[in-house]
Amino acid sequence: MTAGLLRRGRVARVQRKRRLQSASGFVGGESAGAHLSMLVVLHLLQHSKGKFSAYRLRGVMLHFGCYSLDWTPSVYTYGRGESGLVLDLDRVNEFRNAFLPGRSPETFKDPHISPLFADLGQLRGRLPSALFTCGTEDCLLDDTSFMSMKWLAAGGESILSIIPGTPHGYILFPRSSADSGAEEGMRAVDDFLAGKVNDYGGVAVPGLEA
Secondary structure (H helix, E strand, O other): OHHHHHHHHHHHHHHHHHHHOOOOOEEEEEOHHHHHHHHHHHHHHOOOOHHHHOOOOOEEEEEOOOOOOOOOHHHHHOOOOOOOOOOOHHHHHHHHHHHOOOOOHHHHHOOOOOHHHOOHHHHOOOOOOEEEEEEEEOOOHHHHHHHHHHHHHOOOOEEEEEEEEEEOOHHHOOOOOOOOOHHHHHHHHHHHHHHHHHHOOOOOOOOOOO
């Protein structure tokens, strides 16, 4: 019995190693989750251990993320106006202070905190395909625009979907919700996933066929 368990353990380790050596997954998130997802991707790519830095993601899906905690111009210029929806400068300052209390302004330019300041050029040829989405009524619009262009300039495939008239968090609305932008944004996700599954010869997922 012990020998059988050991053999199964070795097989499991080999299978995990093979999964790490092939493109087999996606990473994604929205808002603070997109910020964390971007940090995770860059940490993997720059990891000192080859078994992590060699891992290849099929794709990254990032929705209305914050990529500079030093704030981009749209954070300062955006006004919630009559809609009063979700985020403005005061709110993001509150969130930043809760996340990094007492930190100096220089801290917010650290690429381990603000991925917009990362040197993506050193990762040329290794960046996974990325989908970036954001609504025009979002103070983090420049974060998405700048990060997607930086990704593209470093040689990565960058697909940018800007949804007119939609606020921060728009994909959390039901897809059937009129004028929410949720259908357009989630359709971009569907198309991205379908393309990457097909690119790697995977089995098509129902509802995601290209």
